[in-house]
């Protein structure tokens with residue numbers, strides 16, 4: 001896998017999406033420089049600046065980017081307007097034009113979902129628990145209930161199976177629901193291939209998907225918790241612009 005900087009923004013009809021990396025923000029030190037998480041020890045004012053930079057890149061007003069605080073589950077939050085607290089959800093969905101939704105991660109997978117016809121978009125954070133519990137499936141189900149008919153998915157940066165050794169018990173636990181996620185590292189240790197697990201979920205849901213093919217642990221342009229410990233978070237963000 002490589003770190004293809006150019007493969008991380010796109011559009012489909014009125015839908016705009018992007019995956020960020022470390023480049024272009026104002027955070028310092030371990031968070032250098034486009035950290036978007038406010039729970040990792042970074043300067044909150046730097047995080048706020050970085051979030052407004054990403055909002056501008058996505059094409060939404062400053063402050064119109066709803067950023068999740070992930071909880072490693074499959075709870076779905078439909079974002080309506082900008083008031084009120086943002087629940088600890090791993091799936092943010094919106095039907096509102098001009099409102100962006102963003103998921104954060106540093107090795108866990110970021111998945112963006114959209115139906116360009118109905119203008120329904122979603123952002124999903126999925127680590128191994130999200131793969132086990134099918135967070136992506138929960139998002140797809142909720143979006144279809146809201147009227148989505150032709151969903152597409154883009155799987156963003158995240159750790160690959162070769163870089164993600166885990167205890168065999170964890171492999172067994174995830175493989176019980178998603179056998180496709182069981183993998184091995186380069187040196188033969190038990191591992192999880194989260195993107196293969198997510199691809200399997202998406203295929204079963206009959207959602208067309210593509211993958212930007214970036215392993216965060218191998219890409220110096222990305223935050224990787226496994227590699228760096230104290231570090232920032234990149235995002236996947238998506239919106240529908242006014243036509």
Ligand SMILES: [Zn+2]
Pocket residue numbers: 001159160161162163215216217218
């Ligand atoms: Zn890797």
